[in-house]
């Protein structure tokens with residue numbers, strides 16, 4: 001059985017977990033890298049990797065059985081520009097992002113992250129200040145961060161955090177507050193579910209700006225509420 005929701009603040013999911021560098025993940029590690037955070041069963045990324053062989057695609061997911069199933073699909077197809085890793089993105093990606101070669105990371109996507117509605121659970125949201133600081137540090141100027149959700153209460157805090165960082169700008173001409181279309185060529189599984197029901201999707205595309213990252217603004221607040 002795969003649990004619907006995992007508490008990323010549980011002691012198990014707070015453990016340090018070293019993630020392999022791109023050279024150990026991909027045959028052509030020098031290709032631009034797309035990182036999809038919270039990839040779930042990974043079918044979106046599987047289809048994208050088939051369609052977009054000019055990039056490597058890495059999906060990270062906190063529910064291990066989904067990662068195992070996704071990896072089995074990938075291996076069955078023999079795709080070498082795609083990998084899935086089990087980890088808590090909020091905790092385990094920072095060091096890995098910091099060790100990437102300059103310019104390698106082309107795109108980070110966070111699509112339909114789990115919504116945590118209660119104020120006391122806000123620390124369970126995947127995009128926390130240290131992770132955003134690491135993303136901002138790893139993305140070269142002009143490289144992209146894409147966020148989308150069907151839940152305003154999930155995307156608005158992410159948007160507020162990104163905009164407060166001063167590290168990102170929206171492409172000129174993008175509709176506000178929400179972009180009118182998906183810049184990616186394929187929908188995720190959650191996106192298809194939402195669109196099939198005629199429900200709204202809130203999307204924002206950001207580009208890393210040229211300014212040095214004011215990382216001190218992104219220091220985590222005192223940790224509140226572990227369960």
Ligand SMILES: C[S@@+](CC[C@H](N)C(=O)[O-])C[C@H]1O[C@@H](n2cnc3c(N)ncnc32)[C@H](O)[C@@H]1O
Nearest residue numbers: 008038040061062088089111112114188189190
């Ligand atoms: C609502 S699903 C969306 C899945 C997919 N992105 C989509 O759009 O179809 C959110 C996914 O993020 C995963 N997730 C939540 N917190 C995470 C974390 N801290 N690290 C990695 N994955 C996480 C969940 O387990 C879940 O599979």
